[in-house]
Amino acid sequence: MAHKRDKTPRLGVGGELWITADGRNLGSHARMGLLRAVVEQGSITQAAKAFGISYKAAWDAVDTMNRVAGEPLVERRPGGRGGGSTRLTERGQRLLERYAQVEAVHERFVEMLAREAFDLEQDFSLLKVLNVRTTARNQFLGTVSALRAGAVNDEIELTLPGGMRLVAIVTRGSTEALGLHTRAPVVAMVQAGNVILATGIESMRFSARNQLPGTVLTLTPGSVNTEVLLEVDGGGRLVAVVTQASAEALALAPGLRVTALIKASDVLLAVTV
Template identity: 60%
Template sequence: MATKKNRGKQRLQVHGALWLSMDGANVAGQGRIALLRAVAKHGSITQAAKAFGMSYKAAWDAIDTMNQRSRTPVVERVTGGRGGGSTLLTAYGQRLVERYAQVQAVHQRFLQLLEQDAMDLEQPFSMLKVLNMKTSARNQWLGEVTAVHSGAVNDEVELRLPGGQRLSAMVTRDSTGALGLKPQLPVIALVKSSAVLLAVDLETARVSAGNRLAGTVVRVTPGAVNAEVIVRTPDAAGVDGALEVVAVVPQTAVAELGLKPGAAVTALVKASDVVLAVVS
């Protein structure tokens, strides 16, 4: 039984199985693909079943299911010859085995990235980090489109972020069509840290920036001219740390606004400064 000390060192792990299907019916997974490899190696279902540690009937049933559910058969019987014939993979079956291996490698890599970079519950979730993508935008938020308001030239796209915060983006109509933006579509919102403005005491103020993300300063990293300020905003239930916002502001503003850990601030982002990306 794990002690509290040992549990503190444990990480959440991600597991997943890759299955191929046709019209909603399972065709092949790791086990069936391995059976096809055994058939290709031995040229016989009987020998493949022995090498695979299963009965002939179970092997034949699995192969027959794949043949029936695939677009074309994956295994064929070749008659004649001194040995009385053999069982071979069809050209389609060979391509299926090769493609499964390629996709399986990507699938395993994706699971590793998820486990390494997404299952630390103390850190904000970054889809770009999981996808191993790098951009110059410090703020990378995974969201979901809730509405698209069409205009003559530009469209306003409303998003819901992980903690329930709302964010608006202004994009061209061409971009809306090219990205396929519509409600419930997962998107990545990118905002440069230099485009984030910080303000205090905004209760009665009017500003042109449509996006307001109220939160608390958690870290200030001073520089020669500018300072990096990290703000965490609460989620819809008031739980802190749901969203992290990075802003770069002049060093003089740090003193003027009293920016220090624990200070309440509001991050302002213009809708036109929000860049949207989708995973194609």
């Protein structure tokens, strides 16, 4: 009889940092470790022994790195009776130091992904993974699907997971500063107070560019306002904050069909750098 798991295993993520040069593999943790051993041992022979590999394997790895890098990272220095030594060039030393710095950031990022990204009970938030805090309750990770330039402002259309579309209006300067272009990944943020809810609007027209139909999931009443959580058609959740009077006038309740209206100028965009 097969043993039944007591609980669902926790999902995680892993990854290794690689350096490439014009798309060719320069090295990862193992090769950088070999370079570090060369620094510590002063020769490829001793570095190979310390690293637990053959001299040929060590030399082949060093030779490959030298060729792919376009200039030597490791050089031999002739000597007398001692037979000379091997050391890193200035560029090799800088590369090794930079790799250590980037690898520390990479490990931290993978750790945050493992902790936050694969909890399937929660919506994915890039800002949460990056440990970025913002007052905007609604955060969406999307891709620029269209960019329409204007004389002063640009219209940016985003496609979110599930196919939902969102339009933002930003200045031309912001488009350039953020490096926005089609297929660029971006984070869209909307303050909950800027989400307007409406019902029975099938025969009405609105100036708000973003009209997202959905279903009320929960209501959290406060002393003045009510927080409304929606399940948006096509996937994703949206939070709106409305007054108690508005919640009562709309007869908001779980299961009610509503449309969230968001002006394009109220959509803030952010990119990772």
